[in-house]
Amino acid sequence: MIKVKRSTKLIRIILISLITIFIVLSAVSFPLKTVIYKIYTAKVTKPVRIAQVSDLHSNYYGKNMQTLLNAIDEQSPDLVVLTGDIFDDKSDNENTRIFLKAVSKKYPCFYVSGNHEHRKSQWKAFRKEAEQIGITVLEGENAEIMGITVCGASSTGDGRLTFEESVKQCAENTGDGFNILLAHYPEQINYYRSFGKFDLVLSGHAHGGQWRIPYLVNGLYAPDQGLFPKYAGGRYDFENETLIVSRGLSRTKTKIPRIFNNPELVIIDIIPESEEQN
Template sequence: MSRKRGSIMLKKLLYMTGLISTFGLLSKVYYDTNFIKTASVTLLTDKLKKGNNYSILQISDLHNKTFGKNHQRILKEIKKAKTDLIVITGDLIDRKTTKLDSVILLVKEMRKVNPNILYITGNHEWDNPLTSELLLQLKKQHVQVLDDKEVHMQANEGIIHIIGTGRKLAKSEKLIHLLEHANPDNFILLLSHIPNVVKHLSGRPIDLILSGHTHGGQIRFPYVGSVVVPDQGVFPAFDQGIYEWEEGKLLYIDSGAGTTRLPVRFLNQSQISIIHLIGNR
């Protein structure tokens, strides 16, 4: 084989390798962005008796995204989950959302699967002029808006005391009042869209916080993970998953279902989460 022919063959090989790699990369981005998965977390707690378990489906950071026609893909995952409760931890819509039809349709279909739905607002709701209408529509669908409010859920013989925080986060006098008067014998769950709330809650009787907001970095890199997330800057301390933020107190950050700014995910597939609370007393 001549040197010229060998050079041409090498160029063709490099071209095909680049083409295949680019196709693989774009396919991965498309899949991670448009196909939903369900993450599962199991937590033991001595606030519930053995055999006395409770399951929660968490949906966060949808940003008005749809998964298939009439939300078929995400509804399939919700139906499979069969949890006791659904919580939506903010950014159901995006700050640029101008129509609510899509998310209201999703909520209607979710209620057919599980009528027990709690909701707190996120920063994109705080910036969207349609939020008042969204809250009204959610209440019409019997979704309980839990910003600076509380609810007690029965878990057989145990109590799951759920408190929500909204725009004012830990600076809310109502939130502090609710935490100060919470019974520490119950399992105390805080819903906070922004995980940085932990900076303001040291010493408060909280067993678990469910958050979103970070998107898990949205785009992640091999061996590095997320580089930047909102409010935490470069190489964040809390991006996704479970953390012990104070002794015996846990924070779970769901990496979310939708996207914002860049409409892509990479190595960070769109997801919802199931949190299994397992009695261990």
């Protein structure tokens, strides 16, 4: 009788230990995840697929950055947008350089800066490097591609244009087509919306709130938003606009580990409204 009790207790301990190990491992493991969003609109006549890379912070994604590059190739995007903190102020940025050189050879790339590119006044050098690689850097400028307009909110860092002024300039130069604003900072969504010109805003910066509890807490903390950030990551639909916040790609170069918060490649499909029922 005593023997049976002991073995039941042992099985229980083993089971609890295995479940605990499984939960801990799933919580702190951070494989790259691809997340796809679909947006239907009457403003486009043919589908456009966008890959969004955000907050890379020069993190390592396999030899020659192949893990990230392969994930992009698998989705066959029409263009790639880089929504800030791709270069990092504290890194040697070799991973970022390898990635930018490879990705720009395959896809049209549009880049706006984040806060880390502006630290230590390094943006001017980063911008020059990106442009020499063949990336289109947007600072309050708009680019037309495949029937949509890509607008880039980015401070020039030299006093010529603040971040807010760059958003205003983008809005003033957009037409009535499908306008996408690339803007690193999601917490400023009300400011972007105040212009009534941007159909879609693509942001990063929040790193998914670093810690998540699936189905309960969508992010614990984000810069400029504080605890329990409203825009930690995901899709947010407003009356006339959609905000998509990438959880970013930084996974090892942060002081605090990500928990239940995989780094992600974001794919956005802009699809003609007429195809919605198909």
